[in-house]
Amino acid sequence: MKILIAGGGTGGHIYPLIPVGEELRKHGHEVIFIGRRESIEERVAKKYGFTVQYVRASLFDLNILKFVKFAIFSINGFFDALKIVGKTKPDKILGGGGYVSLPILLAGILKGVPVYLYEQNTIPGRTNLIFSRFARLVFLGFEDIKNHFGSKGVFVGNPVRKEVINQDKKTALEFFKFEDKFTLLAFGGSGGAYKLNKIIAEAIPELIENEIQIIFITGVKFFDEFKSLSNHKNLRIYPYLDEMGYAYAVSTVAVTRGGAMTLSELILNNVYSIVVPFPYARDNHQFYNAKYFENYGCVSVIKEEDLTKDILVKKIVDFKNDFHIINLECAKFYPRDAEKRIVELLEEDK
Numbered sequence: 001m002k003i004l005i006a007g008g009g010t011g012g013h014i015y016p017l018i019p020v021g022e023e024l025r026k027h028g029h030e031v032i033f034i035g036r037r038e039s040i041e042e043r044v045a046k047k048y049g050f051t052v053q054y055v056r057a058s059l060f061d062l063n064i065l066k067f068v069k070f071a072i073f074s075i076n077g078f079f080d081a082l083k084i085v086g087k088t089k090p091d092k093i094l095g096g097g098g099y100v101s102l103p104i105l106l107a108g109i110l111k112g113v114p115v116y117l118y119e120q121n122t123i124p125g126r127t128n129l130i131f132s133r134f135a136r137l138v139f140l141g142f143e144d145i146k147n148h149f150g151s152k153g154v155f156v157g158n159p160v161r162k163e164v165i166n167q168d169k170k171t172a173l174e175f176f177k178f179e180d181k182f183t184l185l186a187f188g189g190s191g192g193a194y195k196l197n198k199i200i201a202e203a204i205p206e207l208i209e210n211e212i213q214i215i216f217i218t219g220v221k222f223f224d225e226f227k228s229l230s231n232h233k234n235l236r237i238y239p240y241l242d243e244m245g246y247a248y249a250v251s252t253v254a255v256t257r258g259g260a261m262t263l264s265e266l267i268l269n270n271v272y273s274i275v276v277p278f279p280y281a282r283d284n285h286q287f288y289n290a291k292y293f294e295n296y297g298c299v300s301v302i303k304e305e306d307l308t309k310d311i312l313v314k315k316i317v318d319f320k321n322d323f324h325i326i327n328l329e330c331a332k333f334y335p336r337d338a339e340k341r342i343v344e345l346l347e348e349d350k
């Protein structure tokens, strides 16, 4: 089978498509990733050895200039996509949500190619909602509690890259040159989160006083402002970390945003998380993602407006002093092999 996989725009959109592509490849299928030139999806898909073909695409925005860009890119992107579908003649198309998947889904539907969707979040994105009526199945990272997709929705979990779960703790400790003791992982998703960074930076001296080791990933955009924090033996600061599996393997507790992949990866690694959802995320989906896992006792959600340095320090130090208040066995609540299930369903559906 030849399958086109389209998605990108952020780490949280492209990363879960990688294990699906790898599983398809393992089964002997031909996989082509579709994304924008010089984008995160191109960089990541190529890193994992996939062929990439290009469409133009731009985020919808009501700002007049950005809207003009959106309109021009969408028209051009649609013709790019028609050409790709015409030339590659795929058997199936998988769209991973977001504006990057839009042109190829549209072209695929017009050309009669069966299309499938994958939704990472608790509250579905617009592209997936619009295209779901034409899709054969919608693979879901969270249960479809509000029944957005009816019988087409299949809860499979979010596919997580293999190297991000189950890393050996000893190797990971050596990587960070850390001791085997209470460690905090602080990061704001694939792009970083400025407000969260500020509060974490304020909290760091007190956390270190409390003998806590810290891995702080600032996001590439914000690194310059935070890199000058003292180079303490208990602190590691990165703009971006490729070895997230190591970070999860050494960490007991995390402070994060509520991105779907961040949460799924933390849960599968049994790392308890204090989640501060990005308040401007579409339809507040990060808050609902986090609430889903809070119901299992695997995260505690705190709104950005309520978060202060003192609250953060107190929460983390309380966790350090009494492990019983946190659930460290959350991996059992969440599917581990989502990509296998997706590939099975793609193969079975004739």
Ligand SMILES: CC(=O)N[C@H]1[C@@H](OP(=O)(O)OP(=O)(O)OC[C@H]2O[C@@H](n3ccc(=O)[nH]c3=O)[C@H](O)[C@@H]2O)O[C@H](CO)[C@@H](O)[C@@H]1O
Residues within 6 Å of the ligand: 010, 011, 012, 013, 015, 120, 121, 164, 187, 188, 189, 190, 191, 217, 239, 240, 241, 242, 244, 258, 259, 260, 261, 262, 263, 265, 278, 281, 282, 285, 286
């Ligand atoms: C602001 C916004 O709307 N963000 C969305 C975006 O988040 P974002 O792109 O931040 O994605 P997630 O939080 O879901 O995942 C982050 C991914 O980046 C990886 N990573 C992160 C930092 C690092 O240094 N190295 C690294 O590899 C993580 O391992 C993870 O795989 O897509 C997600 C999936 O649709 C959504 O749930 C988020 O709400």
